[in-house]
Amino acid sequence: MGVFSKVHRFREAGEVANVNNVDRFGEPAKSLFTTSKVFTLHHKIDITDAGENVVYHAETKFPSLHDKTDITDALGNQVAHIERKFFTLHERHFVTMADGTSFEVSNELFHLIKDITNIEGLGWQLRGNILGLNFELYDQYGDIIAVIAQKMLSIHDKYCIDIYKPEYEKNVVAILITLQHMIKDRESAADSSSSSSSSSD
Secondary structure, three states, rough: OOOHHHHOOOOOOOOOOHHHHHHHHOOOEEEEEEEEEOOOOEEEEEEEEEOOOOEEEEEOOOOOOOEEEEEEEEEEEEEEEEEEEOOOEEEEEEEEEEEOOOEEEEEHHHOOOOEEEEEEEEOEEEEEOOOEEEEEEEEOOOEEEEEEEEEOOOOOOEEEEEEEEHHHHHHOOOOHHHHHHHHHHHHHHHHHHHHHHHHHO
């Protein structure tokens, strides 16, 4: 358990920052937490602060081939729009921020247990570890922006985000929501391939 706790960094709102994050990067400037609402026709995600107040909300139109998702703040103002586009070898998610900034995230990250994917348009890198359920986001200079951790075995699909560069908070939230969709897509693809292989046996 000791080894596992060193790599797994998820924590609930109100708990202290993960000691491994603090040792490596210092105290985060801010932490956010997400919970997906299950069993709804529209895929909805609430992003809350340490006091469990909703600060952002994400909702995906259903049905939607392109997985169109809008992120709004607590007052309902548009923060970002995300769309999935299909290419021959992988999916790409195109993110457009309300301020006009746009970037792309590709699911090439999930071809290996641990890999690096570029956030095209920002010059950032997302370094992921599927088995450890942890992801680190770095800027173009190699400085840490945020650390994302997913809770294991949670029906509500919970994440926590320690943010080290609060000026990028909205971009981080958009990348987090995109990451959640990519992980869900990967799980769905794995489920469909395993069910098709079992039915052909």
